[in-house]
Amino acid sequence: MVTSFNCYVLGDSYDTFSINIYNEKSGRYIVLDNIKYDLNTFKVGNIKDFICHSIGVSIICKMKFWKINIKKKEINVSTEEDIVQKLHGEEMELEEPFEVYFQDELGNKNFIASNIHIIVQPPSPITIGKRKKVKIERQEEDKDVKLSYTPRQRGIGGTMFLTTEGDRVGNYEGIDLNSPDICSREQTIQKLVKKIYKAGFLLVRSPPMSGKTSLGQLLEQHLVKDSDIRVIRISCLWMGNPSGSWTYEEEFQRLMGITWEKFHEECFHIKTIFIIDGVQMLYVPSGEPMSASRHNGNVFWETIKRCQQVGNLFIVAFAAYGYKGAWDYSSTTCTIDVSPFAISSENMWGIEDVRFTKDEYxxxxxxxxxxxxxxIKDENDVKYLQKYVYNTTDGHPGLVAFFMNNIKNHFFPQLKYDDTLTFERIFLYLKSYRFMNAVNNRRWGSTVRPTIPPQDFKSFLRSTFTKMNAETIRNSYSVGKDRRPLERAWQIEFYRAATQVLPPDAFISPDVGTHWGSKGYLDFFVHDGWNWAIEDICKEWAIIDIRCPDLRSDEPEYSDRHWINVYFQENWKSVIIDDKDEKVEVELTGEYS
Known part of the structure; x- marks a missing residue:
């Protein structure tokens, strides 16, 4: 159900705006300028911001709002005194909640939706014309007043791109902010906002369909309520095909109507938070200079130092894969796209930060x-399903949404004729081949593979340890009574890292001693599926003695030429690989994409 309040702006050219209140099972809310507000937090000042952006008036100008209830044709006033005496207007304070003034009207069956309910009184008569220009009568002389910056436009993200987001069936790129089942993710958003203001620039990296785009939308929705800042959100996907010949500057100007350089200059006049999605499209081939950025994206990357030092510009960039973990350490020829310079961990978020918190989930x-x-009538069934989906998805936002939407779509036709839905039925569906096939056909992420594989056995070992993640081993619960990581902890991480070192048609198999008739354990065997490139690997073997940082041996043992000692350093940040020929220290720099 929708209740509509009409807002009438006085001026030379009168105009009316509608404030629509939607009443859903999840609660009542308002949508203005593609931004969703809960009714209980919606303030009169939010209406002012919307009108200022709509008619091109600076948000710092003074306006008065009056509550009335009268037909439009009966309005014939020009002064504040007329509004009070003739229309019995009640002045509305900008800081007060909207519902304070309209408690009686909300839900009233006798409410007249065609009446004017709010009159807006600008400081002087206004001619509503172009958004960026408004004529104000001052001292019997007309003057053109322009904003010192480009305000949010009417398209998505505050751009000129007139389309919708997240409302297509089966689409998991973004969300429909008007949907009643949307979670505002306040815990994560509040944490993200604090991080942005502290860091100046933040790169948020996680796999595809992990909630980056929707997080950007929710961040915009949260920030745009503050009239003291300008919030602009852009996606590189709006600019063009990743393989196209477009440039960042050209497409930014098309979306915003101003140049990237002009956008920077305007930040001296207004604090600006710039949200950009799909920024991996502006990465560079690793090893190349910043000037080699895809789509001339170097103009974007050059801005980051400014954000980290001074100024009114704050940038949040969302990227899939890329940076650091994508390097090919086995050769001097680098082929993977990465960010054009080293970004501190203080300026990065990963999948752990993007996941639902338990409360958000x-x-x-x-x-x-x-x-x-x-x-689902039984409360226990709801609890079982809630726990099962969370444990299965680990709070991965895209995967959670995928689970829930598939449950809804699968059972919807049946529920037309069946009044109940149980956890048992849902569980059987989630274990079915049909559902698992649907999961496999989605791009939740992928293993980063090198274009050029390791050329020899030592290169393979060093590259694998390089791609191991120190934090994973350090924080593993797979520990013995002495709190040291068990052998299985590093074996699992070694296996994961090795899959990133080997090409797609070479396979590493764990625990294969039985296959080879060995009485002992044979942890890994690398199958030679790429004869000309990695044939040395399948012909060589090694016994690797891995030792914890506090179990160092001054005299390494070499039982034969195949024996290799690996010493983990403090906090598992690096290893020393020691064999009869040489000793090399390798830093563990791998990341989870």
């Missing part, structure tokens, strides 16, 4: 069930 799950899965 619970909010989203229960909203979804109330809206789409009301046929």
């Amino acid at each position: 619970k909010d989203y799950f229960l909203r979804f069930c109330r809206t789409h899965l009301g046929k």
Whole structure:
């Protein structure tokens, strides 16, 4: 159900704006300029911001808002005194919640939706014309007043791109902010905002479909409520095909109507938060200078130092894969795209930061069930499903949404004729081949593979340890009574890293002693599926003695030429690979994409 309040702006050219209040099961909310507000937090000042952006008036100009209830044709006033005496207007304070003034009207069956309910009184008569220009009568002389910066435009993200987001069936790139089952993710957003203001620039990296785009939308929705800042959100996907010949500057100007350089200059006049998605499209081939950035993206990367030092510009960049973990350490020829310079960990977020918190997940799950899965009558079934989906997805936002939407779509036709839905039925579906096939056909992520594989056995070992993640081993729960990581902990991480070193048609098999008739354990065997490139690997073997940092041996033992000692250094940040020929220290720099 929708309740509409009409807002009338006085001026030479009168205009009316509608404030629509949507009443859903999840609560009442308002949508203005593609931004969703909960009714209980919506303030009169939010209406002012919307009108200022719509008619091109600076947000710092003074306006008065009056509550009335009268037909439009009966309005014939020009002064504040007329509004009070003739229309019995009640002045509305900008800081007050909207619902304070309209408690009686909300839900009233006798409410007249065609009346004017709010009159807006500008400081002087306004001619509503172009957004960027408004004529204000001052001292009997007309003057053109322009904003000192380009305000948010009417398209998505505050750009000129007139389209919609997240409202297509089966689409997991972004969300429909008007959907009743949307979780605002306040815990993550608040944490993200604090990080942005502290860092100046933040790169958020995670796999595809992990919630980056939706997080950018929710961040914009949260920030745009503050009239003291300008919030612009752009996606590189709006600029063109990744393999196209477009340039960043050209497409930015098309989307915003101003140049990238002009956008920078305007930040001296207004604090600006710039949200950009898909920034991996502006990476460089690793080993190349910043000037080699895809689509001339170097103009974007050159801005980062400014954000980290001084100024009114703050940037949040969302990227899939890329940076550091994508390097090919086995050769001097680098082929993977990476960010054009080293970004400190203080300026990065990963998949751990993007995941749902438990509270956010619970909010989203229960909203979804109330809206789409009301046929689940047993509260225990709801609890079982809630726990199962969370444990299975580990709070991965895209995967959670995929699970819930597939449950809804699968059972919707059946629920037309069946009044109940149980956890048992849902569980059987989630274990079915049909569902697993649907999961496999989605791009949740991928293993980063080198174009040029290791050329010899030592190169393979060093590259594998390089791609191992120190934090994973350090924080593993797979430990013995002495709290040291068990052998299995490093074996699992070694296997993961090795898959990134080997090409797609070469396979590493764990625990293959039985296959070879060995009485002992044979941890890994690399199958030679790429004869001309890695044939040395399958012909060589090694016994690798891995030792914890506090179990150093001054005299390494070499039982034969195949024996290799690996010493992990403090906090597992690096290893020393020691054989009869040489001793090499390798830093563990691998990341989870």
